[in-house]
Amino acid sequence: MKVSATQRRQISLLIFFRSFRSVAAGMVTLAFPYLILKNLHFSSLTLGFIYTAATLATAGLGLLCGFLADVWGRKKTLIFISVLLPIACAMAYLSHHLVWIYASAMLGGFSATGALAGGGVGGAAQPIQSALIADLSAPEDRTLYFSIFTFISGSLAALGILLARFFPAKEDFLAATLISLVGLWGLVPLKLKDHIGSAKKLHGKKTIGKFAVTGLLNGFSQGLVTPFLVPFFVIVYHVPRQEMAIYGFISGILGSVAMLAAPYLERKLGFVYSIAMTRGIGAFLLILLPAQRNFILALAIYFLTPALRVAALPAQQTAMTEFVPGEERGRALAFNQVARLGSSSAGTVFTGAMFSLDEIGLPFYLYGAVMAVNIGLYFFFFGESGGNNSKQIVP
Numbered sequence: 001m002k003v004s005a006t007q008r009r010q011i012s013l014l015i016f017f018r019s020f021r022s023v024a025a026g027m028v029t030l031a032f033p034y035l036i037l038k039n040l041h042f043s044s045l046t047l048g049f050i051y052t053a054a055t056l057a058t059a060g061l062g063l064l065c066g067f068l069a070d071v072w073g074r075k076k077t078l079i080f081i082s083v084l085l086p087i088a089c090a091m092a093y094l095s096h097h098l099v100w101i102y103a104s105a106m107l108g109g110f111s112a113t114g115a116l117a118g119g120g121v122g123g124a125a126q127p128i129q130s131a132l133i134a135d136l137s138a139p140e141d142r143t144l145y146f147s148i149f150t151f152i153s154g155s156l157a158a159l160g161i162l163l164a165r166f167f168p169a170k171e172d173f174l175a176a177t178l179i180s181l182v183g184l185w186g187l188v189p190l191k192l193k194d195h196i197g198s199a200k201k202l203h204g205k206k207t208i209g210k211f212a213v214t215g216l217l218n219g220f221s222q223g224l225v226t227p228f229l230v231p232f233f234v235i236v237y238h239v240p241r242q243e244m245a246i247y248g249f250i251s252g253i254l255g256s257v258a259m260l261a262a263p264y265l266e267r268k269l270g271f272v273y274s275i276a277m278t279r280g281i282g283a284f285l286l287i288l289l290p291a292q293r294n295f296i297l298a299l300a301i302y303f304l305t306p307a308l309r310v311a312a313l314p315a316q317q318t319a320m321t322e323f324v325p326g327e328e329r330g331r332a333l334a335f336n337q338v339a340r341l342g343s344s345s346a347g348t349v350f351t352g353a354m355f356s357l358d359e360i361g362l363p364f365y366l367y368g369a370v371m372a373v374n375i376g377l378y379f380f381f382f383g384e385s386g387g388n389n390s391k392q393i394v395p
Helices: 005-039 044-071 074-082 084-094 098-108 123-136 139-164 169-184 205-236 241-259 262-268 270-288 295-310 313-322 326-356 362-382
Strands: none
Touching: 005 044, 005 084, 005 098, 005 123, 005 139, 005 169, 005 205, 005 241, 044 074, 044 098, 044 123, 044 205, 044 326, 074 084, 074 123, 074 169, 084 098, 084 169, 123 139, 123 313, 123 326, 139 169, 139 241, 139 262, 139 313, 205 241, 205 295, 205 313, 205 326, 205 362, 241 295, 262 270, 262 313, 270 295, 270 313, 270 362, 313 326, 326 362
8 A cells, every 4th residue: 555645745744744843842841951960050859850850740731642642633633632741841931930940850851761752742742653654654654664763763863962051051942942833833734634543442452562572671661761861971970061962962863864774674573573682782881881991982982872772663653553453552652651651650760869979870870780681672562573674563
């Protein structure tokens, strides 16, 4: 089945929306930890608590919107959740009171949990976008479309990080507000055929459950490290914001380019082995990050590990969308996100506490152990049938 001209137009509108949203998200990703640690002089433990609150709020909103997308409609739900990002950025710009900061972080999803291309900031809208991509693409091309979308998202988020260095921390949020508002115009002309499902039944619950379990461990490991990569360089190497913006841009671009390898990895290795290879190597490198104090080596690890973590993500998204009915995709993706974000909050609190106690290395070592268990679960749940073709892994 080929994509029609109408579907291509809808995909183009989604790209327009996601592009502006990604630039805004990139600006927030860099500006927020500097705002908390440097401008407002709060501790890394406070930053960890804020990230945790934002993560849990994103999980709750994502679950709500995944449910609404299936039983109310994709477009209406996407518009509803997407307006929260510019509102949150405006709130962070208007006031720096701690309560206000918590509220803005929770509405906007300022959790930094996940790679730029994976929808870290504003992540509650991610399950609906993924469901729409699955609806608008042919099964044989789905991994390619996920790769293209995440490449565009990650590249422009990296551009947002680079742009953030030209603004003071507060003005970054004003710019992010305006940029994300522009992206909303891409949703207005969308014309989508909704798959309205039953609010009470989930036929793909067994497959959803397996992905939720692996997502839980994946999220915990993300929470341990991902939100604290920038703070790690701030605390350990005292890297200034303008310099860190350049490094964040490079890391984001590499992560985005890695997404384009997903169709090749899926075709050659399959879904399970793609995850095992890329995330296994990334875990090994992250264990090395705090174990040495060579700045050049640390930068190399910072550049490479996000790319390794997300390289197989499009193949994983394809698997999750192919093995449940179309009318259950929103909830399937949302349940996975809830498991991932809910557990990541525990990891974020743990690392925030460890950083405050100057135990910088422990979260990275724990990350490696958790990732090893997670990779083992992928083989246990999906078996070697995922080694050659991801389409064979459904029980």
